[in-house]
Amino acid sequence: MFDVQAIRALFPSVNRNDAIFLDNPAGTQVSRFVIEGVSNYYLNANANSGGYFTTSQRTDELVLNSRQMMRDFLNAPNVDEIVFGPNMTTLNMGLSRAIAQTLQAGDEVILTRMDHDANVAPWLLIARDKGLIVRWIDLDPETGRLDLESYARVLNEKTKLVATVHASNALGTINPIQFIAEMAHQVGALHVVDAVQSAPHIPLDVQAIGCDFLLCSAYKFFGPHTGILWGRYDLLEELPAYKVRPAKNKSPYRWETGTPSFETIYGTAKAIDYFQWLGEHYGQAHRAPFTHMSERAQSIHAGVAVSCEYEQQLVGYLLEQLATLPAIRVFGITDPAEFADRVPTVIFAHDDYTSHQVAEHLAKSEIYVWSGNYYALEVMERLGYAAHGLVRVGLVHYNTYHEVDRLMEALRAL
Numbered sequence: 001m002f003d004v005q006a007i008r009a010l011f012p013s014v015n016r017n018d019a020i021f022l023d024n025p026a027g028t029q030v031s032r033f034v035i036e037g038v039s040n041y042y043l044n045a046n047a048n049s050g051g052y053f054t055t056s057q058r059t060d061e062l063v064l065n066s067r068q069m070m071r072d073f074l075n076a077p078n079v080d081e082i083v084f085g086p087n088m089t090t091l092n093m094g095l096s097r098a099i100a101q102t103l104q105a106g107d108e109v110i111l112t113r114m115d116h117d118a119n120v121a122p123w124l125l126i127a128r129d130k131g132l133i134v135r136w137i138d139l140d141p142e143t144g145r146l147d148l149e150s151y152a153r154v155l156n157e158k159t160k161l162v163a164t165v166h167a168s169n170a171l172g173t174i175n176p177i178q179f180i181a182e183m184a185h186q187v188g189a190l191h192v193v194d195a196v197q198s199a200p201h202i203p204l205d206v207q208a209i210g211c212d213f214l215l216c217s218a219y220k221f222f223g224p225h226t227g228i229l230w231g232r233y234d235l236l237e238e239l240p241a242y243k244v245r246p247a248k249n250k251s252p253y254r255w256e257t258g259t260p261s262f263e264t265i266y267g268t269a270k271a272i273d274y275f276q277w278l279g280e281h282y283g284q285a286h287r288a289p290f291t292h293m294s295e296r297a298q299s300i301h302a303g304v305a306v307s308c309e310y311e312q313q314l315v316g317y318l319l320e321q322l323a324t325l326p327a328i329r330v331f332g333i334t335d336p337a338e339f340a341d342r343v344p345t346v347i348f349a350h351d352d353y354t355s356h357q358v359a360e361h362l363a364k365s366e367i368y369v370w371s372g373n374y375y376a377l378e379v380m381e382r383l384g385y386a387a388h389g390l391v392r393v394g395l396v397h398y399n400t401y402h403e404v405d406r407l408m409e410a411l412r413a414l
């Protein structure tokens with residue numbers, strides 16, 4: 001049985017004080033695995049990469065271990081397809097700049113009205129630089145889902161790239177990502193997936209998704225501040241990466257500009273170790289869909305799957321409770337029959353207060369939520385809340401029913 005109290009005991013910051021962390025889509029707390037891993041790195045391996053001496057060689061071993069863990073987390077075919085960087089946005093800027101060199105004026109790119117700006121602005125910038133045409137997949141404000149008919153309308157033989165989010169950082173909607181990849185490939189376009197908000201909640205499998213690139217960020221899945229780019233090996237080798245001359249011209253190194261953050265890369269492996277632990281302790285019944293993977297990848301994926309099962313129950317409770325407050329309007333999927341298509345991130349408007357006023361009020365009770373647009377500019381525009389944004393409550397598997405009750409009490413007191 002999934003034991004949330006035992007899980008919380010592994011997260012010192014969650015356990016330490018009275019705070020209620022519902023700001024998870026902006027950044028999660030880390031487990032002891034990560035804290036001890038980063039600390040061990042500094043104690044035993046702190047050096048630059050590529051030297052002849054012990055600490056440098058340990059650094060290289062630990063980074064390789066992190067790439068292997070990340071390969072298993074994403075079920076990637078090849079360890080050299082895992083690129084580490086400062087964060088998702090910086091990695092996507094680098095990727096877009098390299099892809100831009102292969103495109104010509106008049107080529108088309110497709111973006112969505114659901115994406116975080118980190119998977120919009122990089123492509124708008126190269127479109128401006130190269131004279132590309134930008135087309136959009138629309139968002140249906142009523143359902144909180146992408147309008148896939150609009151995708152079919154804009155996709156054509158001039159489309160060279162489709163960039164879509166896997167799970168929205170605002171609405172929480174999970175997109176039919178395999179279908180989007182298949183459609184993109186039918187016209188020979190590349191498909192770039194932003195998996196920043198799916199990584200903490202959905203067992204990821206780049207081979208099953210069928211995309212060409214996928215990006216995520218460890219600090220959203222209980223790890224440190226580090227970004228990860230996965231790309232198909234042939235593309236990572238062929239594309240003209242922007243690099244300094246002495247750096248190795250081989251993937252993944254050609255994409256990792258400057259000295260990487262070794263301590264947080266190692267901490268990322270520890271965040272995945274934690275999922276493995278979860279899978280081994282609570283996820284036996286969740287292994288079946290992953291039996292084609294390595295033993296370790298099975299445990300990791302089962303760990304994500306078991307936490308997701310708990311989160312779906314908890315978000316059901318949160319939505320049920322929010323529905324009892326007439327002043328609150330929730331956007332996105334609220335029907336339990338459709339919960340498989342959402343992560344436990346919920347946005348809402350209050351009739352009498354702006355999102356910032358609500359967040360400030362909750363902060364007084366040590367309840368941490370987000371307000372504003374959280375860089376989901378297109379979503380806010382489409383929902384008609386560009387001015388003040390919406391309140392965002394983001395659950396993860398260390399949150400509890402009691403915390404939801406405390407949130408509701410504070411909302412009722414408004």
Ligand SMILES: Cc1ncc(COP(=O)(O)O)c(C=O)c1O
Nearest residue numbers: 087088089116118169196197217
């Ligand atoms: C969906 C989504 N994509 C991209 C990003 C940007 O990630 P990073 O902060 O690693 O650049 C975020 C951050 O909130 C996000 O939620």
